[in-house]
Amino acid sequence: MKKVTGPVPPPADVYADLVREAAGGDPAAMERLLTRVQEVAWRFSVAVCGHADDAEDAMQEALLKTYRYTSSIREPEAFRPWLHRTVKNACLMNRRKRVHEPPRLESLDQPRADGDGATFDPPDPRRNPEQLVANTRLKGRLQQAMRGLPPSQRAIVFLREMQGLSTREVAQVMGISEDNVKTRLSRARKALQTALERPAR
């Protein structure tokens, strides 16, 4: 019988310590923080909004607001939801500006002309080749499945499953109740599960 492993812990909140150090005047921490917030903005733009073209605007917004906000921050633990709310709002603003354009989701696997084909960190690089092939297939299916979700569910999957925010934090970012987050996440998970396990055509 195959071993059933335990719970999957969410990614740790790496921001709180970084924010404390940056606010305390550590220039290296500030540089790391400002780089990291732009990475989050890019990932959100691509995975949720589906517009890589808008990502740079969202990155700029996240950078400037973080720089201004960090020096006056009182609760470093509240930074993570604040950042994601800022990024979400920046992406929405960009969408409103370009509302006439058709939506397009960039491939999560698409190799780029600059040779940076490794767009994804595999969950475990020690896995065998069969598992890596299976992972690649799953990545493609996840991208397809994300496309099929309503935008709010896509955002919730990104925040909860991909970024590891708690239900409470997701509720703060989305401006909805925790029960509402749970309901939408449950629907999204079912849809993703069905899509990921559907036999390949």
Place this chain on the structure above:
Amino acid sequence: MTTPRRRPPVARPARRSSAAPPPAACAQADQLWAYLDGELPPARARAIARHLAACESCGACARRLRTMLETCRAAGCRKLPADVRARARERVRALLAAARKKT
């Protein structure tokens, strides 16, 4: 919440009326998600773990959900393209240099 003795922590798989069950037919998937999310009280989580180890169907279902969760986690660590990364770094340097000049 009831104890595992009175009610199995995860329900048995639904009766299969046809040869191939639907791929997403995880019984009580919400319970499994709560377990994988680490949101259950320790005693309940232990009961679920015991059940998953003993029940082939629920164990397989838990592994499928776990794979999905790990795929999502990996997507959340997606690397930025080299040109985007370079522009991000440049923006940071420019901002910090401008701030230093002001002080």
